[in-house]
Amino acid sequence: MEKRKLGANGPEIGAIGYGAMSFSDMYGPTNEAQSHAVLDACRDLGVTHLDTANVYGMGKSENAIGSYLKSNPGAQDEFIIATKAAITRDPDGNRIFDNSAEHLEAELDKSLQRLGLDCVDLFYAHRRDPGITPEETAANLGRLVEKGKTKAIGLSEVSPATLRRAMKAHPIAAVQSEYSLSTRFPDLGLVQTCAEFGVALVAFSPVGRSLLTDNPIPRDRLPTLPFLAGNPRFMEPGLTENLRITDGFRKLAADMGISAAGLANAWLLTRGSHVIPIPGTRSVEHLQECMSGASLTLSETDLEQIEAVLPVGWAHGDRYSAEQWIGPERYC
Template sequence: MQKRVLGSSGIEVSAVGYGAMSFSDFYGPTSEAASHAILDLMRDEGVNHLDTSNVYGNGRSEQWIGSYLAKNPGARADFVIATKAGISRDAEGARKLDNDPAHLEGELDKSLKRMGVDHVDLFYVHRREAGRPIEEVAETLERLRRSGKTRAVGFSEIAPSSLRRAAAVTQIDAVQSEYSLATRSPELGLVQACAELGAALVAFSPVGRSILTDDPIRPEQIETVPFLKVNPRFAPGNHQANLALTDGLRALAAEMGEPTAALANAWLLSRGAHILPIPGTRSIQHFRECLRGAALTLTEADLARIEGILPVGWAHGDRYDVVQWIGPERYC
């Protein structure tokens, strides 16, 4: 597995990592044993970048990482662990964003306890609280870094302008954003700002929530996944159009003798040395297909063919609905 550096932190990570939202039931039921099998595969394949959050399964993702580390003494050294905080609930149970210093540190402490570790390697603000100056939040992250509870800091789903403001206060090592052949908006400033400021761009949903794979989710399956059931990109009509368009990518991958997911991840890696895809899956086989992307070197001709099949703006439907857009910053 090729290695890349996490921003300006000096921390080496695998070019392709793993997004442990799939250790929750977000996309369908899973188990502790299945999640531990993914962690076994990561170690076997030299994949060390492990991304989770306090809200994934209400802490279950972190708990299962913790139970794995407890069962495998010495395994902590095989992982660069990233987690997040900043999404909370009010007294009525409604979702809210909280970047208060006490809240962020308190949630990080809970995450450390769930995983049984004394620090994480990267701590993100999961969603920015719009009413709080980002400079204040950056100061909080720097204090947490100095405390030793995290080695590096970052933000998830922020605009390039917000990144610049935060980076004026402290080094921001990573920005996490949805980025794939299906979601190209980061190319309108975020990819460039991260490169300029020495931050990694950690790309979640690199295979477009299955659309960019050999086994895309089918209409009858969408009804069983609450997030996708209301997501515009998977709505009737839009979903069928997206399947038809991505059939061309599947055909190209087959011609090249590679899994479509490998092609999607290889395309992301070609966008810059600071791009780090973190596919999430409950399937060992699918994860292997994603990891194959790190072994591919796409030629200019390959990239041109991919662009010809899926040009910028090809996807039908927005990536989020109105509720899902609460928190992520729009900038274009």
């Protein structure tokens, strides 16, 4: 697999990484054996970057990775591992964001224990804490580099302006953002700002939470998946239109001899050498489909055909509901 750098001074990783939210139960029940099979396939396919977080299954994702590393000597040297913290609850159970030095270090310590590591390669503030400046957040994260608990730091779901401010306090290796053919707002500043500073743009949900695959999540499963059941793009009247429009993308991919997921990831790789998609899945077969995009070179004609079937702004419904929008920064 082609290699890309995880930040200006970071390690080289496979051009497409793996998003381990799927090791939790976010998109349906899973177990450790299933997760370990996906990690085996990652190694076979040249996937070297794993992205997880403390809140994915409340530690379940990190535990699955940790147990795999323990039972597979040598795997630790093959994977570049990132985790995140900052999403938490107040005493009344409300979802809040904490970028304080104390919270970030305490949560990273627990993540390291679950992963069975002394140090991670990358540690993100999962969401911006509105009560703390970007400069202070970056400084708090930077102290964890000084303590040898992470090799680099990142930010998630932030604006270009926040990135610029944070960079004044400490080098940022990566910014994570939703980015795909169905969610293209990073093109309005974030892609460019990351490129300016040599920051990796790690693109989560690169296949539009299944809309950009050969087999979107069936309607009858949606009520069992709370996040999607409340997501505007998976609710009527938007869902029917989104499925109709993406049928054209599925046909185009089939005509090109590739899976829709592979084509969606290949498109992202054309957006800049610093863009790194991290698809997630519980299925080895779907993982293979996603990773097939790494070997596909898209011509100008290919890109024009993609734009014709999925023009900017095609998706019906916002990417998040009002409740889901609490935390991510809007900047355009």
